[in-house]
Amino acid sequence: MSNKTILNAIERKSILFIGDFLIIGFSLRNFILRAIDYQDDETLTTKVLIFIIGLVAYFTIAYVLDLYNLEKAPKTLTLTAIRVFSIAFIFTIAEFIITTIIFDFAYWRIHLAVFTIFCPIQLVLWRLLFNYIFKFVPITKRVLYLYDNTTEDSLNKNIGLINGDDEKETHHKVVSTYLNNEISEAESDLNDLKKDVDTWIINTRNYNHFSPKMERKMVNSILERKDIITYTSFYESIYEALPIDSHNDSIYEILQLKNNKIRYVQSITSFCFNFILAFFTGIAFFSVVPFVYIMNIFFNRGPLFYAQLRVGKYGKEYKVYKFRSMVVNAESKGAQMATKNDARITKFGKILRKFRIDELPQILSVIEGNMVFIGPRPERKVFVDKLNEVTPFYNVRHLVKPGITGWAQVKYKYGENMEDSIRKLEYDLYYIKNKSVVLDLRIIFKTVTTILFSRGV
Template identity: 40%
Template sequence: MSNTYVTNRRYIHRLLSKTATSKEVLIVTSYDYFLQKHDLALLLKKYKEVILIPHSNDDDYLLNHTVRPLLDKFEKIHLVTNPQYDKRNRIIYELVVQKNKSIRITTVYDFCEKSLKKVYIPDNVSEINPNLLTIPTFGRRIRYPKKIIDVTISIILFLFTFPLWILSYFKIKIQSPGPVFYFQERVGMNNVAFNCIKFRSMGLDAEQNGASFSKKNDSRTFSYGSYMRLSRIDELPQIINIFKRDLSLIGPRPERQVFTETFDELIPYYNMRHNIKPGITGYAQVMYTYGAGVYDARHKLMYDLYYIKNWSLVLELKIILKTAVVIFGKRGR
């Protein structure tokens, strides 16, 4: 697919696609941080153009010089609105009506869930997503099949990977003397702390300067530790956490309290991810590239909350399959 990305006066981003299946234009009147590359690739298969209009101080000029020309090219407009920008939405609607063109309007909240399969998390802590006024906890209808999946796959996985446990034990001992297992306190369901168990992949002095996010090509890891992180072998001991009922196989990844406290202050709805058990892997892990910090935590939360709101057996199995692809493709963090 051949795409061209053009920036027009810093206010508008236009993406063109030769493979779009319709001649409809998508206009997003919202700060575009929630759209990732794979989101845009998906949308460009459906829409001829995707126009992202972030906030500006001169909406009248911006819309009349960017939106109006589009109406000469397209008969159909799909407007994704954010109530934060009512003035801008009204201007676009009036322009469309004047041109006697077809328009359909979707809120950014519904658009994210239905088209992008994630929940919109406002960038502004004062903004409210009406789709998140309530979010469920998992009842028996979900907990029981999840428990069956957790126990069954964990037993199979343990038996299948047992030789790796033995190999990892000796490799770690040889390359980095010290404990083989690493215990780290993480925040679980209902904000209850538990000790997450992993194979140690870093030196004993890895956090001598305080807690920090791990990252790709982390200099704190030893040779086999890097391989374990890439292949996710270091996560295998978390099977024990599943048997101890601290973790589920699928769910939001558990974070350390020092980070969750910060995220809870800066990211709207962040604490809702603690409504269910965290997981060894999750929807956010297979849908979002590795990253650390508030920006990435907000993006991951979009997927975590979608998983909680829209859980299904199909989605659960899809995440398991995607995780297998990540592992065997050695695309770990």
């Protein structure tokens, strides 16, 4: 029996979080007690409030800037150190500015400098120590991939997804594969299965078609503290999407959406999120209209807005509004998907798209009740019909109202073709299946990152 313990991603992130929490807490304590020059006898409540503001500020900045995304961490220690120092330095400056604005404090310059410089240094040293420790602690799980004749055609692709690539570190590595069918289920074949594995990932047409010998082998593996999971479960956990093209009976797992009983807290919270975000988006929209109108006169002659029919909840079409970013009559040759460097986009339109300003008029569709702030992005019927021919799952995304931003937009690159649309569908289905207040908050934070770094679409 293997006694090797492998920490999963959540456990490693928790260790990193605890270390950051202790360092930030200690640094804030010194900042509050030494750097601030109190003119009056400040109350304990004020000091606690400053401490809480600091913690919230740091972890918000760290999350928005992907500091805890270990799957896409910098490849070198130098880049890691620069990244962590920069984020921590931004935090210290933000804490100084926030407390100055709210409380109008004076500061002891030496202690303020110590906080501003040494807090980032401590976090860099902790991150380097963390990376050094996990050079020796096993974090990659050795995988036995079990498949059958129906999933054999996607063998290499699925193994590649399990192993990950330069953009995604899964911490799993396939070291053995096994074809599950009547011919290969001889006792000798089962005995040949590698014992030095930590996880079984099963991708078969039907999970009930295992021989008694194979079932005993699985039970014994569980008793040896090995994980046995389906390919769909693995994919959903690691990629936070659903594998709609895995060609197995994951149709049950994919459509196993959470029941639709009213969750009052979630419903009320989602309404509040959408109302507040729509309110501020509306203010931003009406504020930029004069600017966009004037710039259009010089750099983007033609109508200010364009309206287009999109497919909404339950397949009902509605009008979506955007600032026009393409030349007039951009689709004179028929409907076509926009690409990242589309020649039809005007120079001013590129600016509108880069900062997502062109999306702001969609708030009108939110006001009309056809959209919400967070949900799957709406698509045109001509493309919906084509995608429905490719995959039977596409209409599932129409169970909810479309949104201005969504899980697919913050998790995937700019979509340019049908393949990208199907890939984004995997994220939309994941959102529908796992919709929650926490997931909505993650989308809000990631949307900020998307705008700042021009990611997604």
